[in-house]
Amino acid sequence: MTMIKNVEQRNIAGTRYSFIGKTVSSGILFILSIIVARYLGPDAFGELSLALMIIVFASVFIDAGLNRSTQKHISQYLGENTFLVGITYKKMLLIKIASALVAMIFLYITSDLFALLFNSTALRKLLKIGSVFLAATILLEFGLVVLQGYEDFKRILQVNILEATLKILMTIAIIYVGLDVAGIMGGYALSSLIMSVFLILVLYFMIKPGKASEHNSIRLTKEIIAYSPPIFLSTLFFLVYTKFDILVLGYFEGTTYVGYYSLAIGLIDNLLIPLVAIETAVMPIAASLFVKDQNKAHLSSIFNQTIVNGFFFMMPVIAGLVVVSYSFIKEAYGIEFIESAFILIALTPFILTKTLAILNGAYLIGANKANIFMKYTFGAMFLNIVLLFLLIPTFGVYGAVASKIISHSILTFSILVYIVKYFQIKIDNKAIMKCSKIILSSIMMAIFSYFILKISGGEFLGLALTVCSGVVLYILFLHLTKAISVEELTEIAFGKIEIENI
Helix, strand or coil, X not given: CHHHHHHHHHHXXXXXXXXXXXXXXXXXXXXXXXXXXXXXXXXXXXXXXXXXXXXXXXXXXXXXXXXXXXXXXXXXXXCCCHHHHHHHHHHHHHHHHHHHXXXXXXXXXXXXXXXXXXXXXXXXXXXXXXXXXXXXHHHHHHHHHHHHHCCCHHHHXXXXXXXXXXXXXXXXXXXXXXXXXXXXHHHHHHHHHHHHHHHHHHHHHHCCCCCXXXXXXXXXXXXXXXXXXXXXXXXXXXXXXXXXHHHHHHHHHCHHHHHHHHHHHHHHHHHCHHHHHHHHHHHHHHHHHCCCHXXXXXXXXXXXXXXXXXXXXXXXXXXXXXXXHHHHHHHHCCHHHCHHHHHHHHCHHHHHHHHHCCCHHHHHHHCCCHHHHHHHHHHHHHHHHHHHHHHHHHHCHHHHHHHHHHHHHHHHHHHHHHHHHHCCCCCCHHHHHHHHHHHHHHHHHHHHHHHHHHHHCCCHHHHHHHHHHHHHHHHHHHHHCCCCCHHHHHHXXXXXXXXXXX
16 A cells, blocks of 8 residues: 555656646747747748658657657666666667767758658758757657656756747747748757757766666667667557648648648647646656566556546546637637637547547556557557548548547557556546546536636637636536545645545
C-alpha cells in the first residue's frame, strides 16, 4: 500500500508540474498562433503550417526512436546506477548532435523537391530556413526527454515557458519590422536554437558522470539504440495516421485549406495539454514499475487514477468546444478563418479517443512491448492512409476529419482491450461512477453555457463571460453530483489528495 501511495504521489506531482508548464507555454503559443494567423492570412498561414509539418516528420525520422528509448532506460537505471546513466547521456548527446547536423543539411538540400511536390514556391525558402529550426528542435526535444527520465518536471516547466516566451517575442519583433512568412520561420528557428544550447548547458552541469565502467556505458548505449527501432516505427506510424492528413490535404486541396485545418488541429493540440501533462508524468513512472515484477500489481491503480484524471480535464473541454467554437474563431482569428470553427466541432470525438488512449504508449513501451504498440499503430496508419486518399478527394477537409476519427478510434479501443487483458487490469467501479458523474457535469455545464452565450451576444466580452461561467458551473455540478466537492478540488489544486482517491 505504501508503494502504491508513493507511485501515485509521484504521478500527481509530475502531472501538476507538467500541466502548469504545458498550460502556460501553450497559452503563450496560442496567443502566438492568433498573431501569426491574423498577420499572414489563411494562404500564407497554410504554407507555414505545411512547412512545419514537414519538419515534424523529418525530426521523427532522424530521431529514430532514440528519445523515448533514452527516457525509458534513464527511468529504469537511474535508481540503480546514477553514474552509469550520466556517462551514457554524454554518449547519446554526441549522437544527437551529429544527427541534428545531418538532418539540417538533408532538409536544406531537399527543399526544392518539396516545393515541387506541393506546387508551392514559398515552401522552398521556408524549408531552407526551417532546416536550422529542425536541428534545434532535435536537440531541444532530446534535452526534455532526459529531464523527463530524471523526473525533473520543474525544469521541464521552466524550459517550456521560456521557449514559448522567447518565440513570441521574436515573432512580434519580426512582424514589427514587416517581414513575411519566411521571417516568421526564422524567428522560430532562432528561438529554438537559443533554447537548445541553453538546455544542453544546463544538463551538462546538472548530470555528473562520476565513476562508472566504460564497458557498462557502451552496453547501455547499445541497449538504448537496439530498443529504439520499434519505438521509431510506432512513433512514425502514429505520426502518419495523426498528421499525414495535413500533407495529403495540401496535395489535393492546396495551402488555404491546410491553413483552416491546421488551425483547428493546433487548437485541438492546445486543448490536449492536460493529457500531455498526465502522459509526461506517467511515462517514467510506468517504466520504473517494470523494473521488478512485483510492481506490476500497482498498474491497475495507476490505470484507474489516470483515466479519471483524463476525464476530469477533458470532458468539459469537449462539451464546451461545441458551444463556443464558432464565436471563438470569429473573435480571435477573424471571419476569414470561420471554416476552422466547423472543423473544430467535427473533431470533438477525436478528443474523447485521445483521452481513452492516454496510457497506451506508456504501458506498452514501459513493459518492453513496443513491438506490440508498433503493430497496432501500423494497422491504424494503413487504414488512415487508405481513408485519406478515398475521402479527401470526395469530401475535402471533412474527409480528413473522418479519417482521423475512424482510424484513431479503432487503434485506441484495440490497444485498450489488449492492455486490460495482458496486464490483468481491474477497472474500479468507483472510477466508472466518477467518470459518469464528470460526463453529466460537463453536459449540464454546456447546456447552461449555451444560453449564457446567446444572451450575452457572442462578442468578445460575452465569450469571456461564457468561458468563465462555464468553469464555475462545472465546479458547481461536480459538487452537486458528488463527483468532487469544492473543498476536495481545492485540496487537489494544492496536491493534498488525488482525484481518483476521492
